[in-house]
Amino acid sequence: xxxxxxxxxxxxxAISGVRRRVNAVAWMEWFAPGVFACGTLAGLxxxxxxxxRVDATGWIWLALAFAFAIAAVMAWRIARGAFFSRDDARxxxxxxxxxxSGLSAAEAGMAKWPRTSVFSSRVLRWKPQVVLGWLVAxxxxxxxGFWLPVPAQNMRVVPVEKPPALAQTEEWLKDLAQVNxxxxxxxxxxxxxxxxxxxxxxxxxxxxSSLEAADALREQAAQAMQSxxxxxxxxxSTLSSLASAxxxxxxxxxxxxxxxxxxxxxQLDKALHGLSEGNLTASQELREALQxxxxxxxxxxxxxxxxxxxxxxxxxxxxxxxxMGNENNGDSESMAxxxxxxxxxxxxxxxxxxxxxxxxxxxxxxxxxxxxESDAGGGNLQTVRNDDYSRxxxxxxxGVQVGEHTVDPNAxxxxxxxxxxxxxxxGGEAVWVNKLTPAEREALKEFYK
Numbered sequence: 001x002x003x004x005x006x007x008x009x010x011x012x013x014a015i016s017g018v019r020r021r022v023n024a025v026a027w028m029e030w031f032a033p034g035v036f037a038c039g040t041l042a043g044l045x046x047x048x049x050x051x052x053r054v055d056a057t058g059w060i061w062l063a064l065a066f067a068f069a070i071a072a073v074m075a076w077r078i079a080r081g082a083f084f085s086r087d088d089a090r091x092x093x094x095x096x097x098x099x100x101s102g103l104s105a106a107e108a109g110m111a112k113w114p115r116t117s118v119f120s121s122r123v124l125r126w127k128p129q130v131v132l133g134w135l136v137a138x139x140x141x142x143x144x145g146f147w148l149p150v151p152a153q154n155m156r157v158v159p160v161e162k163p164p165a166l167a168q169t170e171e172w173l174k175d176l177a178q179v180n181x182x183x184x185x186x187x188x189x190x191x192x193x194x195x196x197x198x199x200x201x202x203x204x205x206x207x208x209s210s211l212e213a214a215d216a217l218r219e220q221a222a223q224a225m226q227s228x229x230x231x232x233x234x235x236x237s238t239l240s241s242l243a244s245a246x247x248x249x250x251x252x253x254x255x256x257x258x259x260x261x262x263x264x265x266x267q268l269d270k271a272l273h274g275l276s277e278g279n280l281t282a283s284q285e286l287r288e289a290l291q292x293x294x295x296x297x298x299x300x301x302x303x304x305x306x307x308x309x310x311x312x313x314x315x316x317x318x319x320x321x322x323x324m325g326n327e328n329n330g331d332s333e334s335m336a337x338x339x340x341x342x343x344x345x346x347x348x349x350x351x352x353x354x355x356x357x358x359x360x361x362x363x364x365x366x367x368x369x370x371x372x373e374s375d376a377g378g379g380n381l382q383t384v385r386n387d388d389y390s391r392x393x394x395x396x397x398x399g400v401q402v403g404e405h406t407v408d409p410n411a412x413x414x415x416x417x418x419x420x421x422x423x424x425x426x427g428g429e430a431v432w433v434n435k436l437t438p439a440e441r442e443a444l445k446e447f448y449k
Contacts, residue, residue: 011093011103019089020123025126026082027075028318032134034071038064038193039138043145050150096123162198163205165214169221170194175323176280181316182228183281190224190279193217224279225324231274232282232317237288238267239310246303261298286313 096304105111272290
């Protein structure tokens with residue numbers, strides 16, 4: 001290879017090298033901010049996954065690589081306007097080396113290629129502080145997502161059971177649905193309210209408002225069942241008494257008086273009103289049967305019919321009361337088991353005390369369970385007297401006296417016409433007078449200007 005060919009190859013490599021380095025720096029200046037953005041997002045993503053206890057999977061790394069690829073393409077599209085072409089790189093070398101278009105003339109074949117010793121000094125100087133700052137910041141943010149400590153999570157235990165009041169109400173309503181004497185529509189009204197409370201999220205069912213609502217619903221259901229059972233038993237008692245009276249009078253060929261029939265009809269009408277009103281009502285069949293029992297219908301009612309209807313009402317009342325009786329069965333069984341466990345060998349009562357713990361208060365219990373009943377007896381009621389009134393408090397009753405008004409008949413003056421009353425005006429001493437300090441009076445004057 002001749003010297004001319006060697007010089008030509010040297011300068012062509014130099015022009016290409018300058019072009020590549022300038023274009024790479026221009027692209028890197030736009031790509032570095034993109035790397036910082038991707039590294040920051042990746043660090044935040046990994047930190048969030050550590051907080052929720054989720055392991056990084058392959059798709060996350062694939063998504064991160066895709067984000068870097070997009071940042072690289074966007075940086076190329078933005079920076080390509082500043083890229084050097086081959087002519088730009090050649091002109092840049094000519095300017096820096098002061099060879100006055102020698103490379104352009106040589107490439108055009110109009111002159112010889114310059115000597116290679118001319119290109120001994122550096123013509124490119126890159127200041128990487130800005131680019132390196134972006135890259136270091138990206139590495140720091142990405143590493144922070146892996147190494148920053150994750151705060152301890154406050155694990156909230158979400159209750160899986162319904163509140164006891166709501167569960168008990170639902171159990172009552174489920175048992176009442178099996179009683180044919182209770183109107184299904186009234187049960188459905190209470191069940192809809194129970195379903196509304198049960199449909200709330202599990203973490204809010206034990207909030208203060210939800211617990212109050214559940215307690216209120218249970219109280220309403222209990223009062224409704226008590227009222228319904230009481231009215232059933234009242235109607236049963238009236239009809240049973242009527243049947244017994246008819247059986248007694250049938251032996252003497254007598255009949256019930258109109259006053260007795262009217263009283264019985266009034267009692268049944270009162271019971272019917274209670275069975276028709278309230279949160280729980282009797283079935284339509286029972287209400288229609290009781291509506292027909294006025295005084296005239298009771299006169300025609302036989303003892304067997306009255307006893308049959310009374311039995312039906314009594315069974316309905318006992319069924320409702322049986323549903324309510326399930327409320328304390330669990331407590332009674334638990335107490336029986338506890339008392340049985342308290343009996344030691346030989347029937348000697350055992351004392352149960354606390355074991356003591358830093359989180360459970362004192363170690364001994366002030367009260368103890370025992371099967372032995374108290375033998376204090378009924379006692380003798382006595383009245384407590386205290387004649388020392390110096391220690392009496394406001395509201396204490398000092399005594400009760402019975403007396404009569406003292407009237408002087410000679411003091412009466414007869415009727416007096418209006419305006420003829422003679423005497424000084426009185427009564428001002430009963431008026432409430434506010435006594436204010438001078439500072440308070442000044443404050444009131446300032447306020448009511």
